Amino acid sequence: MFTLLMPAFALLFQEASRGRLAVAWQKAEHPDLSKFLIIGALLFIIGVAGVLTRRNIIVIFMSIELILNAANLNFIAMSRYLQDTGNENAVAGQIFTVFVIVVAAAEAAIGLGIVIALYRNKETILIDEIDILKW
Amino acid sequence: MVLSGWESVFFWIFSIAAIFAGLLTVMARNTIHSALFLISSLVSVAALFILLQAEFIAGVQILVYVGGVMVLFLFVIMLVNVGSEERGNEEIFNRPRQVTASIIFCGLLVAVLIGALNTGYAGFEERDRTKLQGSAEARLTRDKDLATSATGASRITNDTSRIGNSLYRFASLPFEIASVLLLVAIIGSVMLARTLKQEASVDDVDPEVLRKEAATDPELAEVQSEPIA
Numbered sequence: 001m002f003t004l005l006m007p008a009f010a011l012l013f014q015e016a017s018r019g020r021l022a023v024a025w026q027k028a029e030h031p032d033l034s035k036f037l038i039i040g041a042l043l044f045i046i047g048v049a050g051v052l053t054r055r056n057i058i059v060i061f062m063s064i065e066l067i068l069n070a071a072n073l074n075f076i077a078m079s080r081y082l083q084d085t086g087n088e089n090a091v092a093g094q095i096f097t098v099f100v101i102v103v104a105a106a107e108a109a110i111g112l113g114i115v116i117a118l119y120r121n122k123e124t125i126l127i128d129e130i131d132i133l134k135w
Numbered sequence: 136m137v138l139s140g141w142e143s144v145f146f147w148i149f150s151i152a153a154i155f156a157g158l159l160t161v162m163a164r165n166t167i168h169s170a171l172f173l174i175s176s177l178v179s180v181a182a183l184f185i186l187l188q189a190e191f192i193a194g195v196q197i198l199v200y201v202g203g204v205m206v207l208f209l210f211v212i213m214l215v216n217v218g219s220e221e222r223g224n225e226e227i228f229n230r231p232r233q234v235t236a237s238i239i240f241c242g243l244l245v246a247v248l249i250g251a252l253n254t255g256y257a258g259f260e261e262r263d264r265t266k267l268q269g270s271a272e273a274r275l276t277r278d279k280d281l282a283t284s285a286t287g288a289s290r291i292t293n294d295t296s297r298i299g300n301s302l303y304r305f306a307s308l309p310f311e312i313a314s315v316l317l318l319v320a321i322i323g324s325v326m327l328a329r330t331l332k333q334e335a336s337v338d339d340v341d342p343e344v345l346r347k348e349a350a351t352d353p354e355l356a357e358v359q360s361e362p363i364a
Contacts, residue, residue, distance in 0.1 A: 030137045031146045034256035036183070039150045041248040043157050043180075045241050050161035052237035053228050056220060058166055058212055062173045065204070066157055069180055072192075080187040084270035085263045088277065091294075091301050097192050098302070101199050102313045106320035108204045112211040113324035119215045120330065126220075128229070 036077035043070035055126045057118075061111050068104045072097045137271065138186065146186055153179035164227055166217050167209070174205050191295040331355065 015021050043066055050063030079093030119125055122132075138146055156176035163169040177200045184193035219225045228234050260267070281290040302310060331348060332355055334340045349355045 028147070029143055030139050031143050032137050032256070033259070034252055035146070035150075036187070037252045037256070038249055039153065039183070041252060042154050042245065043176075045244050045248070046154070046157040046161055048244070049237060049241045052240070053234045054161065055225075055227060055229055056166060056217065058208065058215070058217075059161070059169050062160055062169055062208065065173065065200070066160065066176065069177060069200075072196075073180055073183060076184050076187050076189045076192060079189065081259075083188075084274070085266040089297060089301070091298050092305075094189050094192050094294075094298055095302050095306050097189075098195060098298075099306075099309060099313060101195060102317065105199060105204055106316050108207060109320045109324040110327070112207060113327035115211055116214060116328045125215050125217065126225070 033077055033081045037074060040070045040073040040077070043067075043073065055128055057115055057125045057127050057130075058112075060127070061108065061115075065104060065108070068100055072100055075100070137267075142186055145182070149179045149182040149186070152176075153183065164223070165221050166212050170205060170208050170212060173208075174201050177201055177205070188292065188294060190292060191298050 012021075047063045047065075047067035047070060050066065051060050054060055054063065075093040075097045079090055082090035082093070115125060118130065122130060124130065153176050156172045156179060159172040160169050160176060163172060177196060181193040181196040181201075184190075184196060220227055278290050278292070281292065283289070284291050331340065335345055335355060345355070
């Protein structure tokens, strides 16, 4: 275990001796726009992974909500950045987020209606067992 | 836009919570647990919205997403039977080969996106350096004459009134279209979730199908008020 971790410790030590860790710590103490965008990107990718790997259609829907939420986070972060670079009334990103939330609510209502109808007819919600359109 | 002090502490707490809850949403075996983890992820993102001084959106996020959409999800999970998946009889992921391919794809996406965001933001910072310099102080002086809140810890922002003004001034047509969209969604989901019996009672089924189904289901035959010609 220790021998496995040795290269990591060596790398950490090397970085610390060059003063890069201090810079990284200083950046982490003052998160800026790029940190918010990275969090948004990570949430987006977690959602994509959920859509691609899960079999349960309800969990796939929830992953889509996660993707939409990541987009919302990007909109809000960009809106704040625009407010700070001069245009103090820049709320277009926030307004767009309201519409994203509306469309997400409509999508969830329709999608879950389809899930219920599907379950009534096929007795399953696993996507690889739903293949009536496949010849 | 640079956070500092307690703001940055809360930023790290809530962003790590959002990402962990998102990961657990995708990986939880029990679908109810998935929904609860998604709720905690959404609440963490709402806290990030508050850090970005978008209080109205944070409230809407919690009221609409957590209070409305996720409750709908929980209802549907209760309506369908996911027991075999929860008990471990069913595989929760796709076939291993598909999962490996998509994990590799997502890993590449993470690497590329983080690299691109860092270089892209460096360009942003370069361009807006002079504008960003005094933005925190400018915000403080701008918010000086806002009313303080009851606890005295912060000021009552005018974020909501600014959003309302812009929403009705520049986006009133999309706002109306959104209401029509919600109406269509309500009607559509009611239509989709009807049972055959409910469809038969409003005479909305193919007579051939109805005759066939009524042969096996005596309740359905009662619903038929008049004989089909």
